[in-house]
Amino acid sequence: MNIFILLIVIIFILVFTIRPVRVGKIKIDMASASIIALVFLFLSGVIDVDIVKHGILDNGSFRPWEIIVIFFTVAYISVSTDVTGIFDYLAYITVRKAQGNGNKLFLFFYILAGVLSIFTSNDIVILTLTPIIFYLGKHAKINVVPLLFAEFFAANTLSMFLYIDNPTNIMVANALHIGFLEYATVMWLPTLVAAVVNYYLLKLVFRKMLTKEYKIDESSDFHVRNWSDAFFSILLMFIMFVSLVWSGHTQIPIWVITSFFCFIFIIEDLCFSLYYYKESKKLSVAQLQKAEDVFGIPKKKNEFWLAIKRIPWKILPFIITFFIIIEAFGHYGLVDGVAGFISKYSVGLASSIGLTGILSFFLANIINNQPMTIFFTHIFVSDAFSLVGQNMKGSVYALIIASNLGANFTIIGALAGIMWKRILKVKGLEINYWQFLKVGITITPLVFLSSLVTLYLILRYFG
Numbered sequence: 001m002n003i004f005i006l007l008i009v010i011i012f013i014l015v016f017t018i019r020p021v022r023v024g025k026i027k028i029d030m031a032s033a034s035i036i037a038l039v040f041l042f043l044s045g046v047i048d049v050d051i052v053k054h055g056i057l058d059n060g061s062f063r064p065w066e067i068i069v070i071f072f073t074v075a076y077i078s079v080s081t082d083v084t085g086i087f088d089y090l091a092y093i094t095v096r097k098a099q100g101n102g103n104k105l106f107l108f109f110y111i112l113a114g115v116l117s118i119f120t121s122n123d124i125v126i127l128t129l130t131p132i133i134f135y136l137g138k139h140a141k142i143n144v145v146p147l148l149f150a151e152f153f154a155a156n157t158l159s160m161f162l163y164i165d166n167p168t169n170i171m172v173a174n175a176l177h178i179g180f181l182e183y184a185t186v187m188w189l190p191t192l193v194a195a196v197v198n199y200y201l202l203k204l205v206f207r208k209m210l211t212k213e214y215k216i217d218e219s220s221d222f223h224v225r226n227w228s229d230a231f232f233s234i235l236l237m238f239i240m241f242v243s244l245v246w247s248g249h250t251q252i253p254i255w256v257i258t259s260f261f262c263f264i265f266i267i268e269d270l271c272f273s274l275y276y277y278k279e280s281k282k283l284s285v286a287q288l289q290k291a292e293d294v295f296g297i298p299k300k301k302n303e304f305w306l307a308i309k310r311i312p313w314k315i316l317p318f319i320i321t322f323f324i325i326i327e328a329f330g331h332y333g334l335v336d337g338v339a340g341f342i343s344k345y346s347v348g349l350a351s352s353i354g355l356t357g358i359l360s361f362f363l364a365n366i367i368n369n370q371p372m373t374i375f376f377t378h379i380f381v382s383d384a385f386s387l388v389g390q391n392m393k394g395s396v397y398a399l400i401i402a403s404n405l406g407a408n409f410t411i412i413g414a415l416a417g418i419m420w421k422r423i424l425k426v427k428g429l430e431i432n433y434w435q436f437l438k439v440g441i442t443i444t445p446l447v448f449l450s451s452l453v454t455l456y457l458i459l460r461y462f463g
Helices: 002-018 030-043 049-056 064-083 086-098 102-119 122-138 145-158 167-175 180-205 227-245 254-281 291-295 303-310 315-331 334-345 349-367 369-380 389-408 415-426 433-461
Strands: 021-023 026-028
Touching: 002 030, 002 315, 002 415, 026 030, 030 315, 049 064, 049 315, 064 086, 064 122, 064 167, 064 227, 064 254, 064 303, 064 315, 086 102, 086 122, 086 227, 102 122, 102 145, 102 180, 122 145, 122 415, 145 180, 145 389, 145 415, 145 433, 167 180, 167 254, 167 369, 167 389, 180 227, 180 389, 180 433, 227 254, 254 303, 315 334, 315 369, 334 349, 334 369, 349 369, 349 389, 349 433, 369 389, 389 433
Parallel strands: none
Antiparallel strands: 021 026
16 A cells, blocks of 8 residues: 555656646745655655655665765756856857758757767756757857757767766766776667767757858857856866776765865856956946956856856755655565565576666656666665676666667657647747657667667676
């Protein structure tokens, strides 16, 4: 009975995550629905203080709060870098480099989204580049739909590359104590193979919609708030990645490294904000009218507050609630039951990869990839999960692949898809679930299969 109630609560949260509604002055969405669900579970006695405590702090196998810290510190770093305007500049350069060739532009934007996803995260890329693609109308008159799909699919494919590129990667790697470099050593080739297959299939699907030639608007421009700020942010981000690569040797936890650099970014943003305020005080009323164009002082001066507002905070109660729900599943025996099932039928490397990969891929498109990943992570640390060695590795990395590529199958496969759809709607472009599924079902199964096969070969012959 309690498991049934938990399943109903999951459906309740996901319904309002996908389609928020307003009841009077209260908006029921991802965040508020998660809080309502949590209160209901607590008052009904399905969860208690111990389940809540273990679900957030420490259940003996891993510490969920570390995952939350890593995600939001990396999110702040990524958004802070974006606030400088450097990504707008990269989009501008991308359009110019394509020189009016629509095929080149499609390739360049696919690469840009993928590279940014590696060095930031898929969610940040989608939040950042989706408005910029619409903004390309300022730079060139083109059909933006193929570019939007290229950006979205590239971001969710290349987000498999590194530990910190997706919250789901963080969940799995953190729980199973997989090092930053160890993770990249296994995942780089399956990610690149998936990226190449993904690109050519996207090109095939959108071949008739691609704008073959376009004219560049010579009067268009980009907006970088402060080049010193932009370069310093990029440099800090590079140093952070080097630190993460060496974290396995230094034995410094990932969350400590990302927290330290987040603190540095906050100090940087506050310093530049103070600089802008001081400089603006020196200007006359007439000069303030052209402060940004002539004096390089932006209208919105508080960089720290700009970054804080753009972080997807609504994900926080969503993630916390699902950590607690999955902890409750473990308390009532469901996690051990599924762990036993997977262990029984994973008799070799191929079956370990295939069974976990397929189960998690389809579950991601039923309950979303983050709850799915939390659930499977608990399975991996369950006493009933008996896989070891290469079979264990195959199952773990198959989950990571499914949690990323599952987002390219249906819009509800990941929070990134839900955010992407909302941004498009605000911009006046409606892409419904069936339109997305037509593209996803054509492309993603082949990409997913190619990635799993590559993973098998890596672990079979080089692992």
